[in-house]
Amino acid sequence: MTPIMIGDTDILGVVDVQPTFMPGGELPVAGGDAVVPVINRLLAGPFRHAFATQDWHPPGHISFASAHGRAPFTEITLPYGPQTLWPDHALQGSPNAALHPGLDQARIETIVRKGFHPAIDSYSTFFENDHATTTGLDGWLRNRGFRRLFLAGLATDFCVAWSAEDAARLGYETYVIEDACRGIGLPTPDGRTTMDAARERLRAAGVRVISTADLG
Ligand code: VGL
Ligand code: ZN
Numbered sequence: 541m542t543p544i545m546i547g548d549t550d551i552l553g554v555v556d557v558q559p560t561f562m563p564g565g566e567l568p569v570a571g572g573d574a575v576v577p578v579i580n581r582l583l584a585g586p587f588r589h590a591f592a593t594q595d596w597h598p599p600g601h602i603s604f605a606s607a608h609g610r611a612p613f614t615e616i617t618l619p620y621g622p623q624t625l626w627p628d629h630a631l632q633g634s635p636n637a638a639l640h641p642g643l644d645q646a647r648i649e650t651i652v653r654k655g656f657h658p659a660i661d662s663y664s665t666f667f668e669n670d671h672a673t674t675t676g677l678d679g680w681l682r683n684r685g686f687r688r689l690f691l692a693g694l695a696t697d698f699c700v701a702w703s704a705e706d707a708a709r710l711g712y713e714t715y716v717i718e719d720a721c722r723g724i725g726l727p728t729p730d731g732r733t734t735m736d737a738a739r740e741r742l743r744a745a746g747v748r749v750i751s752t753a754d755l756g
Contacts, residue, residue: 543754543756544715544754544755544756545586545756546586546587546588546690546755546756548588549686549687549688550686550687550688550689551587551589551591551681551684551688551689552579552587552590552591552647552691552692553590553591553592553593553690553692553693553703553707554579554583554590554591554593554643554648554692554693555592555665555691555692555693555694555699555703555721556593556594556630556693556694556695557575557576557640557643557693557694558594558595558630558636558637558638558639558694559635560595560629560630560631560634560636560637561595561629561630561695562640565636566627566628566629566630567626567627567629567630569694569722569723569724570722572694572722574722575694575720575722576642576643577642578692578719578752579643579644579692579693579720580643580644582690582717582720582755583647583648584644585755586755586756587647587690588647589649589684589686590648591649591650591651591652591680592639592648592650592652593651593652593653593654593665593699593703594637594639594654595629595630595637595653595654595655595699596630596632596653596654596656597631597632597637597656598631598656599628599631601628601655601658601661602618602623602659602660602661603623603625603626603661604625604627604628604629605625605626605627606627608625610625611625612625612627613625613626613726620669620670620671621669621670623661623669624726630655639651650680652665654668657673660673662675663698663699663701663702663703664702664703664706665677665699665703666678666703666706666707667706678710681712687712688713688714689704689707689712689713689714689715690715690716690717691703691704691707691714691715691716691717691721692716692717692720692721693720693721694722695722695723695724696716696718696721696722696724696735696738697723697724697725697726697733697737697738698734698738700716700721700723701716701742704742704747705742705745705747707747708745708746713748714745714746714747714748715747715748715749715750716747716748716749716750717750717751717755718750719751719752719753720752723735
């Protein structure tokens with residue numbers, strides 16, 4: 541494959557690189573901390589523009605299993621659809637909800653917080669989980685003239701995948717940089733995992749899954 545050359549209408553989206561999603565955090569993703577140096581190299585090299593997303597929940601958030609007296613990693617149905625329940629995580633203002641202190645923020649031009657509405661979760665950085673409430677990021681990207689979106693961060697099968705699907709639907713040429721991401725991998729009812737399901741949905745949405753080695 542010829543290397544993908546990065547220019548001024550390309551932007552790197554750094555998804556939920558927060559200690560709450562790393563070993564020792566409240567909702568740890570296996571190897572989640574390993575994305576930090578990989579993303580820092582992307583930010584020091586090819587990408588001149590980046591944005592970051594930050595999961596940012598109030599206490600008692602509707603995505604918390606504890607708010608429903610249920611076990612984490614089970615699923616319930618909410619007015620906007622199915623919702624996986626999680627351990628309490630990404631609590632607004634807590635140290636583990638900050639962007640990881642080792643992340644190089646020099647080229648991060650805006651930070652999109654999501655999941656702050658008490659009664660709705662937001663995996664995607666474009667739309668909350670009702671697929672209708674916007675975060676405003678699409679307007680920001682369009683106004684700045686960005687055409688191609690490259691996503692990295694946590695978790696591959698939730699916030700990265702949902703963001704990538706929405707980006708493709710909104711008309712951006714969308715890439716997921718797989719070795720700059722780590723996933724959660726919950727079992728699905730059909731005996732697969734959320735990683736398999738996400739990969740299939742990304743392919744169907746026309747998202748290109750690449751690795752850092754593909755970048756020129
Ligand atoms: C995420 C589950 C709950 C993510 C956020 O960043 O992928 N996953 N909140
Ligand atoms: Zn969350």
